[in-house]
Amino acid sequence: MTHEQTQMAFCKGFGGISSCSCGLYHIHLPGVSIRFNEENFDRLAQMILEAKTNKDLYSSLQSETKKGHLHLVKH
Numbered sequence: 434m435t436h437e438q439t440q441m442a443f444c445k446g447f448g449g450i451s452s453c454s455c456g457l458y459h460i461h462l463p464g465v466s467i468r469f470n471e472e473n474f475d476r477l478a479q480m481i482l483e484a485k486t487n488k489d490l491y492s493s494l495q496s497e498t499k500k501g502h503l504h505l506v507k508h
């Protein structure tokens with residue numbers, strides 16, 4: 434089977450994501466290349482978005498705590 438890929442996203446020096454003629458999504462990352470069908474690709478994207486949201490929430494909570502801590506130190 435040929436793999437004619439249409440690039441969906443690209444990050445210079447890091448990797449990219451292509452939609453392929455074989456019906457799968459190819460994800461290229463440093464040292465690794467993964468293939469997902471559309472359903473699992475959507476799941477992965479959803480999962481990464483969720484992790485990203487939680488990470489941002491966590492780091493904003495952490496900086497709140499740090500601010501609070503600095504505030505306490507001042508008093």
Ligand SMILES: [Zn+2]
Binds near residue numbers: 456
């Ligand atoms: Zn392919």
